[in-house]
Amino acid sequence: EVQLLESGGDLVQPGGSLRLSCAASGFNFSNYAMTWVRQAPGKGLEWFAAIVASGRGTYYTDSVRGRFTLSRDNSRNTLYLQMNSLRAADTALYFCAKGTLNTYFSPLDSWGQGIFVTVSS
Amino acid sequence: DIQMTQSPSSLSPSVGDRVTITCQASRDIGKYLNWYQKKPGKAPNLLIYDASNLEAGVPSRFSGSGSGTDFTFTISSLQPEDIATYYCQQYDNLPITFGQGTRLDI
Numbered sequence: 001e002v003q004l005l006e007s008g009g010d011l012v013q014p015g016g017s018l019r020l021s022c023a024a025s026g027f028n029f030s031n032y033a034m035t036w037v038r039q040a041p042g043k044g045l046e047w048f049a050a051i052v053a054s055g056r057g058t059y060y061t062d063s064v065r066g067r068f069t070l071s072r073d074n075s076r077n078t079l080y081l082q083m084n085s086l087r088a089a090d091t092a093l094y095f096c097a098k099g100t101l102n103t104y105f106s107p108l109d110s111w112g113q114g115i116f117v118t119v120s121s
Numbered sequence: 122d123i124q125m126t127q128s129p130s131s132l133s134p135s136v137g138d139r140v141t142i143t144c145q146a147s148r149d150i151g152k153y154l155n156w157y158q159k160k161p162g163k164a165p166n167l168l169i170y171d172a173s174n175l176e177a178g179v180p181s182r183f184s185g186s187g188s189g190t191d192f193t194f195t196i197s198s199l200q201p202e203d204i205a206t207y208y209c210q211q212y213d214n215l216p217i218t219f220g221q222g223t224r225l226d227i
Contacts, residue, residue, distance in 0.1 A: 035217075037165070045157070045165065045208055047217040061216045095164060105212045107155045109176065111164035 002026040002110040004096050009115035016086050016119070022079040022096030022112055030074035033099040035108055036081055038092035046092075049081065053102040063089075086119045093117075123147050123211050127220035134225060140196040142223045144209035149189050153213035156185055156194045159222070160205045168207075169194065201227070 008020040022034070035050040048061045051070045058070045069082040079096055093114040099106035124147040134140050144154065156169040167176045169185035172192055182197040196203055204227055209220040 039159075044206075044222045045159065045210075045219045047210070047219065050217075059215055097165075100170075104215060104217065105153070107167055107170040107176075107210075107212065108157075108165070109167050109170075111166075113164050 002098065004098065004110060004112035006094060006096055006112045006115035009094065009117050011118045011120065012086055013121050014087060014119055017082070017084045018086065018117060020081040020083065020094055020096075020115060020117070022081075024077045024079065024098070027098070027110075029072075029077040031102060033102050033104055033106065034072065034079045035097045035099060035104075036070065037095045037097055037108070037111075038090075039095070039114075040089070040092040043092075050099075050104045051079070052104070059104055083117070086117075088119050090117060091119045122216055123150060123214050123218050125209055125211055125218050125220035127207075127209055127223050129223060130221065131224040131226065133227065134199050135227070136199055136201055138199045140199050140203075140225065142194045142207055142209075144187075144192040144194065144220050146190045146192075146211055150211045150213035152188050153211055154185075154187070154192050155210045155212065156183075157208045157210060158203075158205045159208060165208070199225075 003025045005023045049070045051058045055072045067085045071080045095114045097108040098110040126145045152172040154172045157165040159165045206222045206224045
């Protein structure tokens with residue numbers, strides 16, 4: 001059974017940093033692209049970052065580019081999201097998700113339960 | 122960015138009703154369109170991929186159709202457990218984008 005477990009969420013002040021982790025099990029992690037999606041309170045889903053299987057390719061939306069860095073350790077089956085210069089607008093429930101292929105362009109067929117990040121003074 | 126517009130934003134159907142949600146893309150995305158179900162406090166769940174393919178384990182009352190810019194998602198006979206918010210998602214172009222969601226309330 002595929003499992004994705006996010007951790008690292010917290011309350012942080014504006015301008016602060018946080019690192020989220022997503023521990024994967026039940027599938028060959030090193031074969032699949034991985035994605036982060038977030039949902040701000042009362043809002044819809046926002047796809048904002050993805051990484052290919054090797055870790056040598058990443059994509060970020062304008063809302064996080066230059067502030068967030070996505071990486072992965074295939075030996076540990078873990079995905080990381082380093083978030084710097086956090087803003088109130090980054091307050092959200094963060095989900096990691098597995099693609100069906102090793103490409104950004106694939107449906108997301110397995111998701112973690114999500115982890116809260118709150119940015120507030 | 123490709124804008125995805127869902128209609129309606131919310132619905133109040135009854136159990137047993139046929140429910141239809143539309144999703145329009147701001148430009149041609151072929152069949153690169155997925156539908157997800159999202160319940161409060163739960164992870165999103167992939168229901169339909171490539172516009173019309175039912176994900177494994179998803180009940181057959183769910184279906185999808187369309188191509189290009191216009192897509193439709195249907196629940197043939199609404200069940201109580203289907204109360205959720207439904208999102209379309211295009212994956213033809215970066216950035217990948219979601220529709221704003223359609224909330225079903227009973």
